[in-house]
Amino acid sequence: QVQLVQSGAEVEKPGASVKVSCKASGYTFSSYDVSWVRQAPGQGLEWMGRISPYKGNTKYAQKFQGRVSMTTDTSTSTAYLELGSLRSDDTAVYYCARDYGYSFGIWGQGTLVTVSS
Amino acid sequence: QSALTQPASMSGSPGQSISISCTGTSSDVGHYNLVSWYQQHPGEAPKLVIYEVSQRPSGVSSRFSGSKSGTTASLTISGLQAEDEAYYYCCSYAGSGTLVFGGGTKLTVL
Numbered sequence: 001q002v003q004l005v006q007s008g009a010e011v012e013k014p015g016a017s018v019k020v021s022c023k024a025s026g027y028t029f030s031s032y033d034v035s036w037v038r039q040a041p042g043q044g045l046e047w048m049g050r051i052s053p054y055k056g057n058t059k060y061a062q063k064f065q066g067r068v069s070m071t072t073d074t075s076t077s078t079a080y081l082e083l084g085s086l087r088s089d090d091t092a093v094y095y096c097a098r099d100y101g102y103s104f105g106i107w108g109q110g111t112l113v114t115v116s117s
Numbered sequence: 118q119s120a121l122t123q124p125a126s127m128s129g130s131p132g133q134s135i136s137i138s139c140t141g142t143s144s145d146v147g148h149y150n151l152v153s154w155y156q157q158h159p160g161e162a163p164k165l166v167i168y169e170v171s172q173r174p175s176g177v178s179s180r181f182s183g184s185k186s187g188t189t190a191s192l193t194i195s196g197l198q199a200e201d202e203a204y205y206y207c208c209s210y211a212g213s214g215t216l217v218f219g220g221g222t223k224l225t226v227l
Contacts, residue, residue, distance in 0.1 A: 035216070037163075037218075044120070044206060044218060044219070044220045044221040045155070045157075045163065045206050045208075045218045045221070046218060047208070047215070047216040047217065047218055050214065050216075059213070059214035059215060061215060062215075095162060095163075101151070101168065101169065102151045102153070102210040102216060103151070103153035103165060103168035103169070103208070104153070104155070104163070104165060104208075105165045105168075105174060107162040107163055107164075108162065109162060110162055
C-alpha cells in the first residue's frame with residue numbers, strides 16, 4: 001500500500017542540526033512532490049516547504065529560509081529534511097506528506113524532534 | 118504569509134450539521150481554488166477530507182463537503198457523529214509554490 005515511513009525520534013541540543021528521513025513505498029516516488037509540515041506541542045500545523053523528487057526543485061517557507069534543506073534520494077525513494085541552528089521552539093512533530101495539487105493525501109507517521117540542553 | 122483564520126472551537130450535537138470557516142485574503146483563499154481540509158485526531162497524523170475547495174477523496178464520507186465564497190472557505194459536516202470529534206485545519210495555496218494553514222478548529226460532539 002501507499003505509505004510514508006519516517007525515522008525515529010531525535011533529541012538535539014540548541015544550535016545543532018537534525019536530519020529526518022521519509023521513505024516512500026507503493027507508488028512512483030518521483031511522480032509526486034513531498035512537503036514537510038511541523039506541529040509544535042499543542043499547536044497547529046505549519047507548512048515548511050516542498051521538494052520535487054523528479055527535478056530536485058525546492059520551495060521553502062520564508063520563515064525557514066537559510067536554515068532548512070530538503071533533499072531526496074530517488075534510488076531509495078527517500079526524502080530528507082534537515083533543519084539547522086535549532087532552538088527550543090523547534091521542538092515539534094515533523095511530518096512528511098505526499099503533495100499532489102497542493103494537497104496532502106498521504107502522511108508519514110511523524111517524527112518528534114526535541115530541542116533541549 | 119499570515120495563517121488563515123479559523124474559529125478556535127465549535128460544538129454540535131449528534132445528527133446536527135456544522136460549518137467551520139476559514140478566512141484568508143485575496144492572495145490565497147480568494148485567488149486560488151486550492152483549499153484543502155484536514156481532520157486530525159489526538160496523537161495521529163492529519164487526514165485529508167477535502168481538496169480543491171469541494172472535492173472529496175475516495176473513502177471520505179459524503180457527510181463532509183466544502184465550499185468557498187470570496188476569501189472565506191467552509192467545511193460542512195452533516196449528520197454529526199461522535200467520531201467526527203477532532204481538530205480540523207484548512208490549508209490554501211498562496212502563490213509562488215507556497216502554502217499556508219489555518220490555526221485549527223477543535224470540534225466537540227456533545
